[in-house]
Amino acid sequence: MGIEAGEGEQPFPPDSELVARLRGRDETAFVLMVGSWSGGLLRLARHFVSTNDSAAEVVQDTWLAVIHGLDSFEGRSSLKTWVCRILVNTAKRRGVREGRTIPWSSLPVAQDQGPTVDPARFLGPESEDPGHWRVFPQPWPMPSPEQEAVAKETRAVVEEALTHLPDRQRIVITLRDVEGYNAEEVCSILELSAANQRVLLHRARAFVRGRLEEYFAGAKAAADGG
Amino acid sequence: MPELSCAELVELVTDFLEGTLDPGTRDRFYSHLAMCEGCGPYVDQMRMTVRTLGDLPEESVPAEVRDALLAAFREGETR
Numbered sequence: 001m002g003i004e005a006g007e008g009e010q011p012f013p014p015d016s017e018l019v020a021r022l023r024g025r026d027e028t029a030f031v032l033m034v035g036s037w038s039g040g041l042l043r044l045a046r047h048f049v050s051t052n053d054s055a056a057e058v059v060q061d062t063w064l065a066v067i068h069g070l071d072s073f074e075g076r077s078s079l080k081t082w083v084c085r086i087l088v089n090t091a092k093r094r095g096v097r098e099g100r101t102i103p104w105s106s107l108p109v110a111q112d113q114g115p116t117v118d119p120a121r122f123l124g125p126e127s128e129d130p131g132h133w134r135v136f137p138q139p140w141p142m143p144s145p146e147q148e149a150v151a152k153e154t155r156a157v158v159e160e161a162l163t164h165l166p167d168r169q170r171i172v173i174t175l176r177d178v179e180g181y182n183a184e185e186v187c188s189i190l191e192l193s194a195a196n197q198r199v200l201l202h203r204a205r206a207f208v209r210g211r212l213e214e215y216f217a218g219a220k221a222a223a224d225g226g
Numbered sequence: 227m228p229e230l231s232c233a234e235l236v237e238l239v240t241d242f243l244e245g246t247l248d249p250g251t252r253d254r255f256y257s258h259l260a261m262c263e264g265c266g267p268y269v270d271q272m273r274m275t276v277r278t279l280g281d282l283p284e285e286s287v288p289a290e291v292r293d294a295l296l297a298a299f300r301e302g303e304t305r
Contacts, residue, residue, distance in 0.1 A: 030299045034292055039284040059287060063295045067302050115237065122233040131231025136264035142274055151281070158278050177279035183244060194246075202240035209275040 012036060015079045022070055034063060037080060040179045041087050047171050048091035050098045058094050062087040081185045084175075088189055102167045104190065111166045112199060116206030140216045154212070161211035165204050172197060173204035230258045235265050239272045 013021070013029070021029035038059055045055035045062075065086050073082055095101060103109075123132050143150035162170055175186045187197050227250060230238070235258050241247045242255055259265055 025299070025302070027296065027299065031292070031296060034287075034295055038287040038292075042285045042287055056287065056291060060291055060295065064298055067295075067299050115233065117233070117236045119233065122231070131233040132262075133232050133264035137267045137271060139267055140271060140274060154278055155282055158275070159282060173279065177276050178282050180280065198240055198244060198246065202237070205240060205272055205275055206236070208279065209271050212275060212278070213271070 015075070019070070019073060019075070019079060033079075037083060038063075041084065043178065044084070044171065044174055045087060045091045047167060047174060048088070048095040048100065048102065050095075050100055054094060054098065055091075058087065058091045061094075062090050065090065077185065077188060081181065081189060084181070084185075085189045102171070104168065104192070112169075112203060116203055117210075137213065138217065138220070140212065141220075154215075157212055157215045158208055161208045164211075165207060169200045169204035169207070172200040173208070176201055177205070227254060230254045232258075232262060232265055232268075235259075235262075236268055239269055242269070243272065243276075 012018075012032070018029055018033065022033070041059045041062060042055055045058040046052065049055050049058060062083065066083055069086070073079065077085070092102070121134060123130055123134055143154060162173070165173065171190065172186060172192075175181045175189065176183070181189065183194065183197055186192065187194055190197070192200075230251075235255060238247060238251065238255060242252070247255060259269065
């Protein structure tokens, strides 16, 4: 998240200053905020609606609601969290109109239960050491910053993995790990309990880790095979 | 308290990273990690996964949308 503010020369202003400037109709502050936060909002909006165009409209509608609702911002959360909550509500309504509803309040479904690592990876009850790895996870050759091509490919694997997640898991991991909101903020944005948030986040991370593991194993096999 | 198995530990990694394990389980988690050659790498890989997610490229909103929003912001001035 810190990178976003790196575009301009001046650091991103703290909420108290930002809100005061926005209420004073400071256009520089508005442009800075829209420029810094819209990318993350767009990424998130996509998970609720059917097309890229409607995601962009959700972002636009969110900012219009922010412009007109600035005076009602009470500072009980950060401004960014407040904006994000408006986006989620806007996106949910839009998703419903498009026939895409996400069952936030429902009890855990099958995809939120059960082991996140294939039980076959562990020794069974017949062994002396049940539940221990049959074969240890192999170390990953994580690219150094200089190896930009490899890093890019790794990011592509992660992006692709995200598309396979169930909606709720994808939205939680996007907010937490891609956009950097903390647990409390995500619970407030999505109206989730802390325990549910953690379950969804854990399942999502374990799935993405599994995809990276497959990718690295495949890359190694290709390299070993010449 | 019985020792954690690897299969149990992998389900606790997020609680561990979030700092939400109860003290007893946290101690069992640490003692397992200290002696297991498989779970250390697993936890590291979960951390690397989180780090890679944080490195995904920013998306951007088209310039015309930004212009329209700035115009709306200006208009708000006169309301």
